[in-house]
Amino acid sequence: MSPSPHELRRARPDDAGFLAWVVLAATRSHCPRGFFDLLVPESDSERLGLIEELVLQEKPSWWHWSLFWIATRAGEPAAALSGFDPTRIASAHLAVPEALAARGIGGERLAAGFARCAPLVACFHDAAPGAWIVESVATRPEARGAGLAGALLDRVLEEGREAGYALSQLTIFIGNTPAQRVYESRGFRIGAEKRSAAFEAAIGAPGLAQMNCSLS
Numbered sequence: 001m002s003p004s005p006h007e008l009r010r011a012r013p014d015d016a017g018f019l020a021w022v023v024l025a026a027t028r029s030h031c032p033r034g035f036f037d038l039l040v041p042e043s044d045s046e047r048l049g050l051i052e053e054l055v056l057q058e059k060p061s062w063w064h065w066s067l068f069w070i071a072t073r074a075g076e077p078a079a080a081l082s083g084f085d086p087t088r089i090a091s092a093h094l095a096v097p098e099a100l101a102a103r104g105i106g107g108e109r110l111a112a113g114f115a116r117c118a119p120l121v122a123c124f125h126d127a128a129p130g131a132w133i134v135e136s137v138a139t140r141p142e143a144r145g146a147g148l149a150g151a152l153l154d155r156v157l158e159e160g161r162e163a164g165y166a167l168s169q170l171t172i173f174i175g176n177t178p179a180q181r182v183y184e185s186r187g188f189r190i191g192a193e194k195r196s197a198a199f200e201a202a203i204g205a206p207g208l209a210q211m212n213c214s215l216s
Contacts, residue, residue: 006072007071008072010070011070013065015065016065019068020049024044027136032204036050038113040113050099050103051063059089061091062136063095064089067135068136069159070152078140078146079139080137081135082156083160084135085163086131118198119196125192132169137153150185150186153182153186160215167213168213169211171209174206174207175206180211189212
């Protein structure tokens with residue numbers, strides 16, 4: 001029997017560097033910029049350091065390592081995503097300023113960063129009560145096309161189902177057709193969209209779409 005081309009496992013704290021890359025790539029989607037580019041415009045090094053701070057924060061938020069599943073190829077992390085109940089973890093609105101403060105970013109610099117992010121925040125969708133959220137989906141460029149995102153999605157949806165959740169939700173950039181097709185193949189459908197000219201000017205996509213999938 002030939003070995004499986006990939007394996008799935010839970011993330012560990014020592015995956016923090018890879019998970020920081022995943023989060024940054026996921027927030028950019030198919031566009032040149034994303035949330036963390038606007039928040040910390042200086043360099044990828046600064047952005048990745050901040051995200052790693054979030055990944056390793058003591059109190060879990062959206063980006064905590066414990067929420068992630070990783071797909072490996074030849075033993076190396078190649079793709080990842082997270083699944084969680086947002087009511088059971090720290091709010092991103094609290095986690096991000098705390099991580100920025102830990103890296104010496106506050107005051108006017110913090111205020112300017114959040115001002116740049118305002119067009120994105122205006123297009124965020126609220127999660128439905130009791131929804132199981134899928135977030136931070138990304139695959140290394142050299143590993144794309146091997147079905148890793150789909151395999152991870154199957155695993156995290158099953159995790160939500162086993163935990164008793166009846167609905168899963170995720171958010172995509174409008175226009176990310178390849179990602180939308182993967183999600184639709186697992187039963188997700190667009191339920192709402194938020195578009196704005198300010199979002200498109202800042203990011204390069206028209207806005208954000210929220211997708212829903214029944215787990216029952």
